[in-house]
Amino acid sequence: MVRVRQLEVLCSVIELGTTAGAAEALGVSQPAVSNMIRHIEDLVGFPLFKREKGRLTPTPEARHIAQEAQHLFAQQKRVGRIITQLRGGTVGRLNVIASPSIGNALLPRLVSEFTRTRPRITLSVELGSVDEVINHLVSGRAELGFSITPPRHAALSVRPISTGEMLCAIPNGHELCSSERVKILDLNHVRHISYATGTPLGQMIDSVYSKNGIERRYYCEVRHTSTALELVSAGAGAALIDSFAMMGKPRPEITLRPTDPHIEVALHTVTSNLFPTSNIALQFQDFVRKALNDPEQRALYGIT
Amino acid sequence: MVRVRQLEVLCSVIELGTTAGAAEALGVSQPAVSNMIRHIEDLVGFPLFKREKGRLTPTPEARHIAQEAQHLFAQQKRVGRIITQLRGGTVGRLNVIASPSIGNALLPRLVSEFTRTRPRITLSVELGSVDEVINHLVSGRAELGFSITPPRHAALSVRPISTGEMLCAIPNGHELCSSERVKILDLNHVRHISYATGTPLGQMIDSVYSKNGIERRYYCEVRHTSTALELVSAGAGAALIDSFAMMGKPRPEITLRPTDPHIEVALHTVTSNLFPTSNIALQFQDFVRKALNDPEQRALYGIT
DNA sequence: ATAGTCAATAACTTTCAATTATTCGTTGGG
């Protein structure tokens, strides 16, 4: 089978007209070209040039081959470009699934910024519960997951990338605004928006209550921090929100207060062990980690 | 730049799933494949396979590259096929121009037979005077010319490929049929169809007359032997025809007689020195030479 | 346990493309 290199040399000689010219263009010596031409002629079995008065004139066959070879070069360049793009992570597909806390406000911002310099990426951003995160990753529907609750699954790798805390979100002017630090147990006495007992956040908060022998009370049950946030924003009451949910979108109508006790939460990235993680996914993971941990970057995303 | 060979190995491993399988398919050893994969990964700068439990799983990037590479392989195969076809002379373009004597009846037959075994050739068969033959060849519009009169032109190579003679074509039953050999000078006394004085054939015949101090007389002037032949065929008179014009198409209604004096004519092939002669043209030239000189072949074309 | 499968590594070998140095043929001024 004819080599691409051979065709390159052939085309160059046809184009430039002389072996010396082709050699210069290809960055090799003249004999290299001369030998290559002879070698190709041996290979194809018919003359590609007419030697006359010390000059080379391409035969119609050689021209024909050269013409066809152009497409081959184009393809090779194309593959080369794609590899470069894959290396730079500027092309490909990225499927992310995230828990709503981060997925609702911050993730869209991060994704938007990430793709700004990588215009040829196609992506999908899915929101879902921890179970859905697990599902998407083990089935290969997503390459990268974000979750507060670290999913427990043998086929998944979980890495914490940032830490945050639970905050109490209160409508401006609410009675709780007066205290610098909101006692979690006090929420039982106000219009409290909280999470179903079965949910990870619900259990997290429940453990504070049960430790004190008190039962958590709330008048409004939601599944996602984003929903809780919207409700608080509408003045429907106070809610505990993880700090990640507050990132990315300024909420001037909401007052935030640290809680007592302090509850630390961590954001985890999740990847599957069943499939190799794509280069883009790794890059995005890194991008998010940097955005969440570099103070300069945090400011960019309005992270308090 | 990535080599085609490297992509071949990559694709084979992705397809077959194992280095050993790929090695077998590619006809090389397993370590060759293993080394190549590592080498490609060094080259592209990101992992193409995930090594796990002693198995290789391709990353999405590797799959992407492999997919693109398919087009590259297709192009390479295409170029390879074209070279094979060019070697066999079974593809390409052949532009022939011939003087009408041969071009009218024999050449179509020869061309038809030549292309039968080379179905992918596209061709053009032009008829023209010697001047037109010269023109087509020096301008590159034709690669191969056939002419009775050898064209005189510095940029053209002329080779005689077959000899013939002038014959007298007479309608069956014509008074001249009685003689075994027709005296050219006698044509002055019958309904004579002949060629313009300026044409090569005209000059050729004229020289016989002028040698005897007689002026050639004819009642019908034509430019081409083929026209003369048609007129004879229609019973319009007698004409001198070169033997090549009689080849290829049986004319039962015409009687042929040798002439006195005997005039030998030769068929020449003409090629240009300005452009390299294509492989196909050379093949066709050879094909025609064989057809005209091999008795067995001649019979096939009804050459008497 | 053990045989079998598969990838990786080490140490050479082969092959191909490239190098430098040189020769040979053609051509265009002085």
Added chain:
DNA sequence: CCCAACGAATAATTGAAAGTTATTGACTAT
């Protein structure tokens, strides 16, 4: 007419890429 200039071809050698055999090490299934 000769000579310098240019271009192609050849010879001898080098270097890098791709391939070899032999072997090891990790994992799997019986």
